[in-house]
Amino acid sequence: MAEWMDLTGKVIIVTGGSRGIGEHVVKILRRNNATVIVADLTPNPDYESDENILFINCNVAKKDSVDAMVKEVIDKYGKIDGLLNNAGVSRPRLLVDFYGEKPEYELSEDDFDFMVSINQKGVFLCSQAVARHMIKQKNGVIVNMSSEAGMQGSKGQSCYSGTKGAVLSYTMSWAKELGPFNIRVVGVAPSINERTPMNDDAAFAALAYTRGQDPNNVSSDYEKVIPMGRAGKLDEVADLICYLxxxxxxxxxxTTINISGAKSTR
Ligand SMILES: NC(=O)c1ccc[n+]([C@@H]2O[C@H](COP(=O)([O-])OP(=O)(O)OC[C@H]3O[C@@H](n4cnc5c(N)ncnc54)[C@H](O)[C@@H]3O)[C@@H](O)[C@H]2O)c1
Known part of the structure; x- marks a missing residue:
């Protein structure tokens, strides 16, 4: 019997699909029988035994790399039904290091360019390359990973928040441009979740410094401010994305859908 969310025959690209939230999305897409292309800088060896997962080495921040990835998908499958713009990076940084102890946690030009090139330019490059084909198909869906930080701002994450706010705006604008071609563009804004490699100890230490907190207590502090009393599960975020x-x-x-256990309310 077909699954409720049957994705048989769908060809879906997941950028940054090798780990973290992307890995959970790939797992649920496959459970629902989609063909999945993982466009990432590093492969996930767990995918090698599945002939319906194709890994393509792709740097979303580079136009040549993105165009080559999309061409390979079209040459192999002849169409693209979905794109998840999931690849993203974060470097917690203060605008000004007013504590005066760790200048490395003050936002630099390199930090800015790094986050903007992947989180913002990468979303533009992938969406443009894929939308060219979706317009011809008159069918498709693009899901963009925003963040609570992009909706409400985040202390110590202004640049990251800015990129995620930009993604939120791209979603609204591209949905208006592409709607007449039967292409949907939707955003997802998670808040605090089970830890992924993006939130490793180094990132936690940096974020704690920017917030004047003890790095060892950041996680439990977070959970106190979530009305549902716990962090989100990566599968919960992935389920929403696969549904979209x-x-x-x-x-x-x-629209951009908040998934935050009521921590963010718009
Ligand atoms: N983890 C969270 O709690 C959280 C909350 C809100 C939003 N998000 C967003 O969700 C997305 C995934 O986050 P995550 O925590 O799973 O991150 P992660 O660091 O665990 O995984 C990100 C993946 O993207 C890939 N990637 C990085 N740069 C790339 C590039 N230039 N080209 C191609 N691939 C690249 C990495 O190799 C990795 O596989 C990000 O866009 C992030 O901003 C995450």
Whole structure:
């Protein structure tokens, strides 16, 4: 019997699909029978035994790399049904190091260029390359990873927040541009979740410094401020994304959905 969220025959690209939230998305897409292309800088060896997962080495911040990835997908499968713009990076940084102890945690030009090139330019490059084909197909869905930080700002993460706010705006604008071609564009804004490599100890230490907190207590402090009393599970975020990529979400476009256990309320 077909699954409720049946994705049989769908060809879906997941950028940054090798680990973290992306890995959970790939798992759920496969459970629902989609063909998945993982566009990432590093492969995930667990995927090698699955002939319906294709890994393509791709740097989303480089146009040549993105165009080559999309060409390979079209040459092999002839179409693209979905794109998840998931690849993203974060470097917690203060605008000004007003504590005066760790200048390395003050936002530098290199930090700015690094985050903007992947989180913002990468989303533009991948969406443009894929939308060219979706327009011809008159069908498709693009899901963009925003963040609570992009909706509400975040102390110690202004640049990251800025990139995620930009993603939120791209979602609204591209949904208006591409809607007439039967292409949906939707955003997802997670808040605090089970830890991923993005939130490793080094990132926690940097974030704690920017917030004047003890690095060892940041996680438990976070959980106190989530009304549902716990961090989100990566599968919960992935379930939402897979739903939005499916035809079950056929009239949802132009919005960014908050998934935060009520921590963010818009
Ligand atoms: N983890 C969270 O709690 C959280 C919360 C809100 C939003 N997000 C967003 O969700 C997305 C995934 O986050 P995550 O925590 O799973 O991150 P992660 O660091 O665990 O995984 C990110 C993946 O992206 C890949 N990647 C990085 N730079 C790339 C590039 N230039 N080209 C191609 N691939 C690249 C990495 O290799 C990695 O596989 C990000 O966009 C992030 O901003 C995460």
């Amino acid at each position: 990529l499916s035809d079950r979400a056929s009239y949802i476009s132009g």
